[in-house]
Amino acid sequence: MLRIALQGIRDYYRDGSAMFFSLIFPIVMVASLGNILANLDNPDSSIGEIKIGYYAQAGAEAASSAEIFVSALGQADGIVFTEEKSEGAAKQSVADKGADAAMVFTGGDGVKVYEGGDDVKNRTVSMIAKGFARESAAYATAYGTVAAENPQNIPGLTDRLNARAADGETLTADRKFDGRTQSMMDFYAVTMIIMICFMGGGIGGASTMYLTKREGLLRRLAASPTRGGAIFIANIFVYIPVSIAQSLVIMLLSTLLFGAHYAATFAGNLLFFAFSVLLGMTVAAVCMLIGMFVKANPYMPFMAVLWTLLFISGSFNREIFIPGFSEYLPMNIMNRAAFELTLFGQSGLMLTAMAALAAILAATCVAGSLVLRRKERAL
Amino acid sequence: MTNYVTVEKLTKKYGDLVAVNSLSFTVEQNEIFGFLGPNGAGKTTTLNVISTLSDYDRGSVTIAGYDLAKEPGKIKALLGIVPQDVAVYGSLTAAENIALFASLYGLRGKELTSATDEALDFVGLADERKTRAGKMSGGMRRRLNIACGIAHKPKLIIMDEPTVGVDARSRETILLSIRKLRDGGATIIYTSHYMPEVQEIADRIAIIDKGRLAAIGTEQELIGYVTDRKTIRIVTGSGAAEDIRAAVAEMANLAGVKSAKYGGERGEIRVDVSLESANISPILKTLMARDVAIKSFDEEAPDLETTFLALTGSELHAGDANGEPAAPAKK
Numbered sequence: 001m002l003r004i005a006l007q008g009i010r011d012y013y014r015d016g017s018a019m020f021f022s023l024i025f026p027i028v029m030v031a032s033l034g035n036i037l038a039n040l041d042n043p044d045s046s047i048g049e050i051k052i053g054y055y056a057q058a059g060a061e062a063a064s065s066a067e068i069f070v071s072a073l074g075q076a077d078g079i080v081f082t083e084e085k086s087e088g089a090a091k092q093s094v095a096d097k098g099a100d101a102a103m104v105f106t107g108g109d110g111v112k113v114y115e116g117g118d119d120v121k122n123r124t125v126s127m128i129a130k131g132f133a134r135e136s137a138a139y140a141t142a143y144g145t146v147a148a149e150n151p152q153n154i155p156g157l158t159d160r161l162n163a164r165a166a167d168g169e170t171l172t173a174d175r176k177f178d179g180r181t182q183s184m185m186d187f188y189a190v191t192m193i194i195m196i197c198f199m200g201g202g203i204g205g206a207s208t209m210y211l212t213k214r215e216g217l218l219r220r221l222a223a224s225p226t227r228g229g230a231i232f233i234a235n236i237f238v239y240i241p242v243s244i245a246q247s248l249v250i251m252l253l254s255t256l257l258f259g260a261h262y263a264a265t266f267a268g269n270l271l272f273f274a275f276s277v278l279l280g281m282t283v284a285a286v287c288m289l290i291g292m293f294v295k296a297n298p299y300m301p302f303m304a305v306l307w308t309l310l311f312i313s314g315s316f317n318r319e320i321f322i323p324g325f326s327e328y329l330p331m332n333i334m335n336r337a338a339f340e341l342t343l344f345g346q347s348g349l350m351l352t353a354m355a356a357l358a359a360i361l362a363a364t365c366v367a368g369s370l371v372l373r374r375k376e377r378a379l
Numbered sequence: 380m381t382n383y384v385t386v387e388k389l390t391k392k393y394g395d396l397v398a399v400n401s402l403s404f405t406v407e408q409n410e411i412f413g414f415l416g417p418n419g420a421g422k423t424t425t426l427n428v429i430s431t432l433s434d435y436d437r438g439s440v441t442i443a444g445y446d447l448a449k450e451p452g453k454i455k456a457l458l459g460i461v462p463q464d465v466a467v468y469g470s471l472t473a474a475e476n477i478a479l480f481a482s483l484y485g486l487r488g489k490e491l492t493s494a495t496d497e498a499l500d501f502v503g504l505a506d507e508r509k510t511r512a513g514k515m516s517g518g519m520r521r522r523l524n525i526a527c528g529i530a531h532k533p534k535l536i537i538m539d540e541p542t543v544g545v546d547a548r549s550r551e552t553i554l555l556s557i558r559k560l561r562d563g564g565a566t567i568i569y570t571s572h573y574m575p576e577v578q579e580i581a582d583r584i585a586i587i588d589k590g591r592l593a594a595i596g597t598e599q600e601l602i603g604y605v606t607d608r609k610t611i612r613i614v615t616g617s618g619a620a621e622d623i624r625a626a627v628a629e630m631a632n633l634a635g636v637k638s639a640k641y642g643g644e645r646g647e648i649r650v651d652v653s654l655e656s657a658n659i660s661p662i663l664k665t666l667m668a669r670d671v672a673i674k675s676f677d678e679e680a681p682d683l684e685t686t687f688l689a690l691t692g693s694e695l696h697a698g699d700a701n702g703e704p705a706a707p708a709k710k
Contacts, residue, residue, distance in 0.1 A: 014470035216466030
């Protein structure tokens with residue numbers, strides 16, 4: 001088995017297309033995305049001071065919302081709140097250009113925004129208002145749930161929510177975790193690795209098994225005394241160095257050239273690296289199994305299917321996220337596991353994902369071995 | 380001579396299609412056994428079963444005393460496979476390919492190196508040991524394909540059309556190699572679509588058709604099966620090729636004509652006729668009616684090709700050596 005794997009690795013790395021997928025493609029991706037994302041981290045324009053006229057409609061709830069909101073954000077540099085006497089006065093202040101925007105608190109998480117003529121400031125105020133609405137809704141939901149089920153915990157909950165509100169004051173344009181600032185590259189470097197595990201492993205695995213079959217090598221191997229399971233596993237072993245090379249190239253280049261961050265600790269990075277290698281191998285194994293049954297070169301169809309799945313998984317663009325579907329796609333789950341570790345320092349989902357990947361890999365090996373034992377179907 | 384391979388009442392179905400139907404034959408130890416049949420006759424299926432690459436529904440296969448159903452592992456260790464497709468890793472060198480496949484049969488260390496060198500010498504590729512298979516010519520790749528199947532010194536070698544697409548010189552080298560393997564003690568099952576090749580090297584030949592054994596024996600024994608026909612060989616002088624083809628097509632429909640074809644190395648017309656209706660005048664008239672000059676004509680005793688046609692009702696391959704299609708045989 002080891003000999004088949006070693007010769008397979010040698011065969012793979014002498015092939016130009018393999019070198020492309022395991023080295024050149026990752027390098028090109030890091031270089032191009034790195035340059036694009038490095039510019040995205042630079043501000044397009046300066047917002048400057050934002051003047052917001054606000055008014056709380058009648059009722060204690062609206063007044064309370066307005067007070068919490070203004071007291072929290074009013075301390076931030078660059079945002080100046082002015083209380084107006086009515087909704088009409090608030091609107092008028094925008095029309096007179098005394099304020100850049102007006103906000104009217106209607107109670108609970110309700111807030112109306114009247115925009116002025118500056119698009120950049122409009123977007124900023126809109127984001128602030130959406131954030132307020134979301135926080136208020138989350139607060140109300142959490143409070144309502146605890147009040148209904150565990151009223152004795154309400155004091156503790158209030159403390160935690162207050163502490164969270166205090167943290168919120170430190171949020172700036174850059175997200176911070178463990179004392180370091182995260183850039184767009186941090187998000188996309190992780191996404192790139194997940195993507196290349198699926199693309200490289202998937203297309204490479206399927207194509208390898210298809211070509212091994214088409215060129216009669218699988219028949220020749222199966223006719224030898226070597227067991228079917230060993231033949232299948234040996235072909236998966238070919239992807240260990242491939243997966244390692246792909247992940248290493250992206251991790252090292254994105255870190256050294258573009259200052260990307262992964263996990264906060266060495267152990268976390270090691271875990272992420274092991275995860276990416278396991279993911280690449282598992283995807284390769286599953287696609288190898290599929291590749292044993294396809295009758296045409298799977299390169300293009302696999303490329304199309306994988307790109308589509310990656311695209312609609314919400315990994316790259318939340319706008320294409322399909323609720324109730326995208327979150328169950330393997331790409332989405334793997335991305336979430338990776339993000340939880342690298343962005344939030346939580347390894348729980350990643351360990352679960354790795355256990356699932358190991359189980360899938362083992363099951364695929366058993367299935368591949370059974371398929372080779374049934375011979376004709378696969379050969 | 381002892382039986383090395385015994386196939387008894389072998390039956391293999393694919394759904395409703397019976398690919399091999401109660402087929403029985405034996406292959407003697409240390410012989411080259413030619414295995415012939417038209418397309419779809421069941422020879423590839425039979426070879427797949429013997430190669431342990433395919434299951435079967437009924438019957439039994441015994442190789443070197445081992446029952447295929449019970450001890451496939453022991454049989455695999457005895458086998459050497461030379462598939463029709465060149466099954467080598469294109470990015471590996473000749474020596475690496477041979478060493479890889481030989482190692483699957485347990486060869487290691489010096490034994491493996493020595494077996495690799497011998498196999499390279501055997502097929503005349505000693506000077507190409509470091510050449511990658513993907514950079515070799517078609518003939519060299521064919522020879523490497525053989526080397527990968529024989530390096531571990533198998534007792535039974537199954538060769539499925541090992542000379543397809545090679546030039547005459549490489550073909551001769553390959554056939555010489557196969558004889559040397561037989562002389563070295565191996566038993567060889569050999570299939571080919573090229574009849575003269577089988578005639579040249581096979582000690583015995585089996586012809587199968589529609590999944591059943593049609594005939595088995597030496598070349599002379601097989602020819603003896605056919606006593607009711609002869610072959611008329613006509614050499615044409617001048618005349619347009621399309622006129623000759625039209626005449627040949629007309630001949631095939633004449634009474635008593637079993638088949639007619641045009642082509643071969645000298646552009647001959649070969650017509651198989653039954654002995655009872657051996658009047659050749661109508662045959663010659665089809666040519667004369669189209670102003671095709673006839674240089675000579677003579678009669679031949681049936682050969683293996685005639686025998687094959689008589690037994691199976693079809694040509695061994697779709698066209699002759701020049702790629703000319705044979706005229707359909709009259710039923």
